[in-house]
Amino acid sequence: MIRILKQLRRRVRQLLRAVPAEKYAFWRRRPVRARTVLYESFAGNGMLCNPEALFRALLSAPDQADLLHIWVLDSPRRHPAITAEFATHPRVRFVRYRSSAYFRALATSGYLINNATFPAEFSKRPGQTYLNTWHGTPLKQMGYDMPGGAIEAANTLRNFVAADFLLAANAFMAEQMYEKAYRLRGAYRGLIVEEGYPRIDRQFLTEDQQRRGREQLAASGIELGDLDTGGREIVLYAPTWKGDSFSTPDDDVLQLVEAVSEMQSLLGERYVVLLKTHQIVHRFAAHNAELRRILVSNEIPSNVVLGLSAVLITDYSSIFIDYLPLSRPIVFLAPDLDDYTRTRGLYFEPEEWPGAVCTTPAEVTAAILAPLDMPESVAVTARASTWRDRLAAHETGSSARRVIDVVFRGQRSGYRVRPSSPDARPSVLLFIGGMLPNGITASAVNLLNSIDHTALDVSVQFAYPRGAAQLANQALINPAVRQFMRVGGMNGSKLTHLRRKLAARRGDADIHRTNRAQSALWDDEWTRCFGDVRFDAVIDFSGYGPFWSTLLLHSPPAVRSIWLHNDMAAEVHRRVNGRESMKLTLPEVFALYPEFDRIVSVSPGLTELNRRELSSYCTARPEQFVTAPNLIDARRVAASAAVSLRSLNEYRTEIDSTADGTIDSTVDNTATGEPEWVTQLLADNDTVWFVTVGRFSPEKNQARLLRAFAQVHARMPQARLTIVGYGPLRADLEQLVDTLGVRGAAFIVGPFANPFPILAASDCFVLSSDYEGQPMVILEAATLGLPIVTVDFRSVHDALPNHALHIVAQDDDALAQGMLEFMTGSVPAGTLDTTGYNAAALAGFLRATSLATGEMTRNS
Structure with a gap:
């Protein structure tokens, strides 16, 4: 009954996945609507960032009056101000993120604009134009520059190489982030548009816009004082997200609130300190009633709030680069600077930043209140000027128009538009x-x-x-x-x-x-x-x-x-x-x-x-x-073999499944203390250790090795055997150890991410496979200088270039005899000239793929 219920649940899940997939497939067969624009910002987290600025500019452009605009929202009910503003507009629609209407729009809209990434289902169709604006010039490292960044970059890279246009606020972003951090040099075939950020246009506020912005903040519950007399000056605290993954950020809202409270207390009534959380953290704070007096709503564009702010406080967020064109004070609150630099990495050293770098809220308030003629204040002002020239030179208040000229009006002449830097490498x-x-x-x-x-x-x-x-x-x-x-x-x-x-x-x-x-x-x-x-x-x-x-x-x-x-x-x-x-x-x-x-x-x-x-x-x-022979990484083998055998338990690796899709549920990863085989292997005695490494599967035939070893052990009790690996036959091999009576002399161990210390500590490598290609483990054993005994299989004579193998027939007795011959000194150590071997093998790879001969089709 339990098995039936599990199968039923699996079928239900498959059906639930199949229905939306079928709908998406249907819409992908429908014609693309050339004059429809789909906007998405942070997976529907609001009408935000560059997409919002472009939307408003397009909506007011007379020559673009035939465009239909579709906005993605995670839940329209969560954004009442936005939906109310355009409720009766004939050319504006809203769709819920990942709804059927969303996938219809994703499949059929002629223009796609996103400041982050579309989901895994997305694949750009012919006739669609994709503009990715991204959401900031990075201070913190991005993409492959981050530790472990390749995994985090997976869907981002996929989106970038699909885009027709990538928007860059400046040359640093185009080169360091797109071309280097996300490895787009030579791969990206679209155009990079280096015309500044449309969202920054919204910071240059008229007096009327300033008043409306402050009224909007006041309406959301923030106490700004008497608006008729100017009210309190705004100090905006806008930190970035924290955590190991963008998809699962830390909920650090309470710590942020504490910092705001302390800064407010120290600054006094002249200022009001507001909190602007990163979009992916906003959900943690949005429904907290106690935060209404300080939390800036997602309904109010960040750049409008920047335009209203007298001072910006941040940490590693790119928001400070948006703020640079206003020539107002920036202060950095980075109590975790050393840790963040070590784990995430930064493109600029803190002493270069265009503002005072502080570790406590008290230091922040002191920096805000410091006289402008102090030497440190003068130095900060000079650094900020340099940063503006380098990273905000294009922010003149007309970026949205210029981007629309390029993407929607097809203009190129006179604009900073270029392909990715060329790469002559095949x-x-x-x-x-x-x-x-x-x-x-x-x-x-x-x-x-x-x-x-x-x-x-x-x-x-x-x-x-x-x-x-x-x-x-x-x-x-x-x-x-x-x-x-x-x-x-x-x-x-x-x-x-x-x-x-x-x-x-x-x-x-x-x-x-x-x-x-x-x-x-x-x-x-x-x-x-x-x-x-x-x-x-x-x-x-x-x-x-x-x-x-x-x-x-x-x-x-x-x-x-x-x-x-x-x-x-x-x-x-x-x-x-x-x-x-x-x-x-x-x-x-x-x-x-x-x-x-x-x-x-x-x-x-x-x-x-x-x-x-x-x-x-x-x-x-x-x-x-x-x-084309396999190559050997001799340096990695040697370095890995040098790891202490006693630390190997730390290198034990949990295998999720075998190469055949079979769960290896017999692996015990909970054992503590030093295993018996490690103690024996490290003992200074007269034991002789044979070792093999490979999957526990039929073609490896470790059962033959165990039977041969039983013969050897009967004649030479000092013989020991370690079989390292994982796979579906583990239980069978363990049972055979007991059946043969060699428990305590033969050990089934693993899996280990690093088996090389076991090889290095052993005396002889043995291979008992029914068939192989060119076994990597033979190359590795030879690199470590181990004598090698192997059964005969059809490709064995090419396994090592110098034929330094002791080859025996494929049967128990012959294998046992070969192992005994090692014990009597008749099997020499394996050798491999890894430098010469790799040079020949790499040349074989280049020949086999035509990369050495220039026969390939160049795709410039």
Whole structure:
């Protein structure tokens, strides 16, 4: 009954997801409404920022009177002033964020304007023009400049490369944020508009506008004094959000209120200190009645409030750059400066900032009240002038008009509009798999760390990482690499997807290009993931997933390659939990091979093997099969091996699932204290340790290794064995340890993000696999100088370039004999000239992908 209820709940969730997806698919088939504009600010958090300024300018422009304006609000009821202002306007509509009407507007509006990002479903259609205005020149580091910033940047990068126009307030923002921090140099194919920020236009207030603004603040509950006599001067406190993630900010409203109260007490009645929270924090404070007297409502544009303010207090928010054109005092309250600088990073040192930098509210009030002729005040004024010249030179009160000229009127001459800075490097995209700890991930990371990034512009794609092991591997990717993490899923109707899946079941591999609807489905998914980016070479480096292989075949013209890391025909029949789980999916991949320019195996022997064995699965030509060996990151292996074995419990990694999708529920990550195998391995005695590392799955055949070890241990009681890994056969291997009577001498351990200290502490590496490609773990063992005993499989003779392997037959007795031969001194240490090997392997990669020969299609 419980199982039935779970299945029922799963079906209900699928249905709830399917209905809006089907509606969105319908609207994406409808014509684009060329003269409709969709505006979104902070996921519907109000009529705010640059989109609001552009909206009002367009609404009043006589030559744009035919435009229909649609505003996204998270809930129209939460914004009564906005909805009331335009309730009867014939050309203004409101839609609720993520409603059916929202997705209709997202799919059919001719113009799309956002100051942040559209959701994962968004994919720009032909006929749509997308302007991303962003929401500020950054003081704090952004995108890839942030620690771990690639993950936070995933949907932002996807939005940026889809945009036709990116708005920059100044050259620093265009270059440092867009081109460097978000890696758009050479990838972005739209235009950067460096014409200032439309929202700042609203700060230059007439006397009448000032009065109306103060009246609006007073109506919201803020005590400004007698408006007829000018009232109290406004000191605006506008800090940025805090926390580890933009999507889950800290609720620090109470601390902010305490700071406001202290500053108000010290400044006296001449001033009123108001709090303007960041948009993503505003929800924590908006419904608190006690805050009405100090909290600035989202209904009042921030830049209008800046125009009313005599002093601005902030921390790391870009709002102070908006304030610069007014030439009024700025004070920074940054009690957490050291911590924030360490964890988030800043583009400018505090001593450069255009205002006094304080750590307490008392210091802030002292800075506000300080005489202007004091040396520190004079120095601050000079710094502020420099900042205005650099970052606010375009803020003359007419930015909105200039941006509208460029985007809506098609004017370019005389405006600061340019493409992204050119990049002469050939560009390559690699899909690198599921990022689980396995040979494919290791070889991908090694390749990315070995490529000369001054010569190649490298991007990778993989599914958005969620598990600890995936995140750990993602963190190993070379920082020079652009990362396209796939967020969300394919658009399109469920009927179209059903036809896709049925075609795959019946082996119709050509449908993705021969059927118009199916081809459009895949083209749209490429656009959803990569926008307008073009690559010279596109590589399916994993080679196991028909979805990913098909997606890469829908790239714009490029040299397309697919990697074969194993004896692929043998992989078809690999059994996991009694099922041949790849019996359907791998033939789907094989059927796509003829459409790739190169079919790349990781050793010469494997190339010949795959060319021969796959001939019954596909019609690929023999010359399509080429070789590119895996690379080894010797420095990382050596550094990782130097970690203390006693600290390994800290490196234990929770694996969410095996590569086959099977949950490894037998892993115990709650154990405390030093495990017995660590104590034994570190003991200064006469024990001899064999080790292997790999998935606990049938093709690795660790059961054969255990049986062989039992023979060795019976003759040599000092022998020990450690099997490191994870996977669905763990319980079976544990049971076999007991059945063979080697408990206490043979240990099943892991998973570990860093297994190298175990290898380094061991005496001999053993491999018992039924088949392999070019095992990364053999290269790693040789790098550490371990003697290597391996059973014979069809590609084993190419596993090491110098053939420094002790190869035995694929049976228990032969493997046991090989291990005994090591114990008697007959197996020499493994060796690998990693420098020479990597140079040859990297040259093979460049040849296989045509990146070395200039054969690729240049996409300038």
